[in-house]
Amino acid sequence: MLSPFSVSELPDNGSQWHPDDSRYQAVAAQWSGCMKDSGFDYPTPREAIAENYQMAANDRARAVAVADVKCKLSTNLVGVAVAVQSAYDQEYIDTHVDQLAALQVYIADFLAGRVTVPETLPSASPS
Numbered sequence: 001m002l003s004p005f006s007v008s009e010l011p012d013n014g015s016q017w018h019p020d021d022s023r024y025q026a027v028a029a030q031w032s033g034c035m036k037d038s039g040f041d042y043p044t045p046r047e048a049i050a051e052n053y054q055m056a057a058n059d060r061a062r063a064v065a066v067a068d069v070k071c072k073l074s075t076n077l078v079g080v081a082v083a084v085q086s087a088y089d090q091e092y093i094d095t096h097v098d099q100l101a102a103l104q105v106y107i108a109d110f111l112a113g114r115v116t117v118p119e120t121l122p123s124a125s126p127s
Contacts (some may be wrong), residue, residue, distance in 0.1 A: 005107070011099040015092035017085065019044070027080040034071035040064055045077065 007014055018024070028044050035042050040063075042048040048068050052061040072078055093100060109115045 011096045015089040021084050024084050027077050030075040031071045031077045038067035
């Protein structure tokens with residue numbers, strides 16, 4: 001069964017991630033300092049993951065992963081990131097109320113079998 005839409009078809013492509021937000025940047029700097037204290041120099045968690053993600057982890061990758069988790073816990077990086085994203089998500093919802101309501105009706109109609117999705121999707125935006 002095909003989906004009636006994809007995330008990229010949300011109004012304005014959905015709520016975006018804002019890694020340059022000052023609140024996230026501040027906690028990422030704390031995380032980076034914690035990692036440096038653990039012997040690893042990464043500006044953000046993305047670089048730590050990108051450099052050390054491997055199917056067969058080696059000793060360094062495991063050490064980075066352990067330090068990463070320790071530093072995320074001690075700085076509450078994940079909590080802050082979720083709170084920041086949640087604020088942007090709410091702003092997105094508040095500024096797209098009518099479009100999202102129409103999409104909600106379209107999805108409900110799809111789930112109830114009142115509309116079908118063609119085998120190929122030229123555009124699955126609600127009409």
